[in-house]
Amino acid sequence: MDKLAIIGGRPLYGEIPISGAKNSALKVMAASLLTDETLTLTNVPRLADVEMLMRLLDQHGARSTFDGSTLTLHAKDIVSTEAPYDLVRKMRASFNVLGPLLAREGKAKVSLPGGCAIGARPVDLHLKALSALGAEIDLDAGYVIAAAPDGLKGAKVSLPFVSVGATEHTMLAAALAKGTTVIENAAREPEIVDLATCLNAMGAQVAGAGTSTIMVEGVEKLHSAEHRVLPDRIETGAYVMAVGATGGELTLTGADAHLLGAALKVLEEAGLEIETNGAGFRVRHHQERCRAVDIVTQPFPGFPTDLQAQFMALMATADGTSTIKETIFENRFMHAPELARMGAKISVDGQTATVRGVRRLKGAPVMATDLRASMSLVIAGLAAEGQTMVNRVYHLDRGFERLEEKLQNCGALIERVKD
Numbered sequence: 001m002d003k004l005a006i007i008g009g010r011p012l013y014g015e016i017p018i019s020g021a022k023n024s025a026l027k028v029m030a031a032s033l034l035t036d037e038t039l040t041l042t043n044v045p046r047l048a049d050v051e052m053l054m055r056l057l058d059q060h061g062a063r064s065t066f067d068g069s070t071l072t073l074h075a076k077d078i079v080s081t082e083a084p085y086d087l088v089r090k091m092r093a094s095f096n097v098l099g100p101l102l103a104r105e106g107k108a109k110v111s112l113p114g115g116c117a118i119g120a121r122p123v124d125l126h127l128k129a130l131s132a133l134g135a136e137i138d139l140d141a142g143y144v145i146a147a148a149p150d151g152l153k154g155a156k157v158s159l160p161f162v163s164v165g166a167t168e169h170t171m172l173a174a175a176l177a178k179g180t181t182v183i184e185n186a187a188r189e190p191e192i193v194d195l196a197t198c199l200n201a202m203g204a205q206v207a208g209a210g211t212s213t214i215m216v217e218g219v220e221k222l223h224s225a226e227h228r229v230l231p232d233r234i235e236t237g238a239y240v241m242a243v244g245a246t247g248g249e250l251t252l253t254g255a256d257a258h259l260l261g262a263a264l265k266v267l268e269e270a271g272l273e274i275e276t277n278g279a280g281f282r283v284r285h286h287q288e289r290c291r292a293v294d295i296v297t298q299p300f301p302g303f304p305t306d307l308q309a310q311f312m313a314l315m316a317t318a319d320g321t322s323t324i325k326e327t328i329f330e331n332r333f334m335h336a337p338e339l340a341r342m343g344a345k346i347s348v349d350g351q352t353a354t355v356r357g358v359r360r361l362k363g364a365p366v367m368a369t370d371l372r373a374s375m376s377l378v379i380a381g382l383a384a385e386g387q388t389m390v391n392r393v394y395h396l397d398r399g400f401e402r403l404e405e406k407l408q409n410c411g412a413l414i415e416r417v418k419d
């Protein structure tokens, strides 16, 4: 298994191109199953998760070509409505093929998903939504077996709490359902808006994305379209935090500061200077340390759970004590003991971590436990004195495109060590 060796203590200076959002790319890719025509996606990041989903879609009949960052998918015929355990278990987002297969073919058999080990992460809301749209659903031997022989029908889907995945899954399925679907208490993440934009370009009728109520007027058929995936706000936020931890100045090209939601204000309160310009934005930090700021993770536009781990790395060397409350996932502090190995002073009590900032972290061998937690260890390593060895880098390969190269270009001493 590859590792990353980082010698910390160097400020970051230069330009980092921000990739297309992984979490959006995976959902718009699933939309390709809804049409027998071609879906062309641009600004798609080259990541292990994207390649894994390409393999799954291929096995359903969607042929793909990936040229630079342009991914073309064409599911002329659906050749299989079964998504096997081996392809779904590694990535939760694969589960989103269920709705499109059901909508187009009237049946699907999809393995229950896996993904990052950050809590139980059930799919009950997804299944309830599909049932509301008229699907008959059985669970058998780790598989969801779903059927809608007469097609899906529009319905009211009221989510008991905000779920990004369930909102997207309902939109995908409802696009080809008969009649109107209303999703209440819908997630408002920018990736939801991106999916709606893509579906509408394909001929769907989705309104209200970005608000808590989404209306989908089902249509009979979707057609070919081209869609540009929005910039990755989590990658963006992670590099902003890296500058906060190391000092320096970065231009993040292709990024959109507004996509950071509440995180933007938090980062400014922590002392980072952010200046937007047309093609992205510039972030600067020339103080010795950041200021401690308290955060609570919330659905968008609140502080994103996917930046919580990276923020903890930033707060580990901040001036003062911060509290970090995680409200989205119940087991998302696995990076805390790893950061503690580097000298961070963190105590965890239930869903709240208290971080007492220290002047300097010390490099150490650490273990990446999930995708975003891995990035927090990279940030800590860039800021720490001496060498940090981050083990289990495959987590990072799932979600951060050309990480070492982007950081090396800005002066970081970071190298992949092949095993």
Ligand code: UD1
Residues within 6 Å of the ligand: 023, 024, 026, 092, 093, 119, 120, 121, 122, 123, 124, 125, 126, 127, 162, 163, 164, 165, 166, 305, 306, 328, 329, 330
């Ligand atoms: C997506 C993102 C993930 C991000 C998360 C929250 C992708 C590929 N992943 O994950 O990076 O951290 O949004 O912003 O886009 N839940 C249930 N039952 C369900 C569905 C969800 O109990 O059927 C719970 C989850 O366990 C979690 C909460 O709802 O506690 C929110 O999860 P959700 O918003 O659905 O996250 P994902 O879509 O899985």
